[in-house]
Amino acid sequence: MSEPYAFEQQVAIAAVRRACTLTTAVFNKLVAGETLVKGDKSPVTVADFAAQAVINTLLGHAFPDDPIVGEEDAADLRTNNTLRTRVVELAGDVLAAPPRAAAGEQAAWGLGTAPGEAALLAALDRGQHGGGRAGRMWTLDPIDGTKGFLRGGQYAVCLALLVDARVQVGVIGCPNLPASAGGTGALFVAVRGHGACELPLEPAGGSAEASVPLRMPRLAITGDLAFLESVEKAHAALDTNARVAARLGVRVPPVRMDSQAKYAALARGDSGGGVYLRLPVGSGYQEKIWDHAPGSLLVEEAGGVITDSRGSPLDFGLGRTLGENFGVVAAHKDIHGQVIEAVQAVLAEGEGTQYVLESRTTILCHVTDTLVLHKGDDGVQEKKLHKM
DSSP: OOOTTHHHHHHHHHHHHHHHHHHHHHIIIIISSSOOOTTOOHHHHHHHHHHHHHHHHHHHHHOTTOOEEOSOOSHHHHTOHHHHHHHHHHHHHHHHSOOOGGGTOOGGGTOSSOOOHHHHHHHHHTTBOOOOSSSEEEEEEEEEOHHHHHTTOOOEEEEEEEETTEEEEEEEEEEEEEOTTSSEEEEEEEETTSOEEEEESSOOSSSSOOOEEOOOOOOOOOTTOEEEEOSOTTTSOHHHHHHHHHHHTOOSOOEEOOSTHHHHHHHHTGGGOEEEEEOOSSTTOOOBGGGTHHHHHHHHHTTEEEEOTTSOOOOTTSSSBOTTOOOEEEEETTTHHHHHHHHHHHHHHOTTOOOOOTTOOEEEEOSSSEEEEEOGGGOEEEEEOSOO
């Protein structure tokens, strides 16, 4: 009996790999190779549009009836000639590359020829589906972690298949994450009921790819439990995270990185395993489904549990957002309940309680395997890390 969603998995892997090739080329040419004015986000805009055009093209050829829930459409490109020209050129070059037989790619997916401008704009426009409870649909975030992308840090290309509001396939490409086999760049894949694995970001030349199964290490709540959290304070209530860590007796500094690369690091057990905590900074914020769909399945298939801060399952059937889900908490199934109890206790204490945690420092992951430890007025200390 064939594995369920095997074809969807094959296409999704090819699409994310091609998109990662594009985003890496954009970074090398437009970020590292050109002088940027401070605050200039044009390279990530180019990469965002072009990567989505590539992925939507493959999905459109392989699954023409499947809608896509994504961030972008082609409206801005139609009124900006310079941006449109760059996006069409970059996406066209990546799609024109011949199908790679070793990776199972097929010309029928729109590979091997450069589509015209009209076809690429039409592909982009397919990403505006409203989501919902019934049927098949794909969620796409072509560059999750735009600030990480611009500074050469962590970002991810994220794609998931939902069927009746349940994530069935998840693929996350992390071009700047250290790979288990060495080097930089890894691909993470999960299929519901069939586990999760890590693959090389670039397909190998042989007949079979080296797949590394992912299983989160079994943990107990100890002082050296690693907390994974966002870099940007605007994305998560980092002070509340610190209070949760203090309540659990955690003494080590949190690992901060952008994007769904955090889910990959958690599923792989980087830093010995830990907890991903994302508590919203305001009561009105609603998480987008494309920011969590593939990562949630990766964690579940690696042996973890993911819920909101109340312990409720994430609901991917409410449209383009997670609706009333408040925050995200992911951890190994052995400790998830304890983490939820600590989160709820801290939230019940109210926002007025302040904690000063002088023993906690902040770890910031960059493009290399170097970790930078910021110690307030004490300056900066660097340490080498082979895995996060």
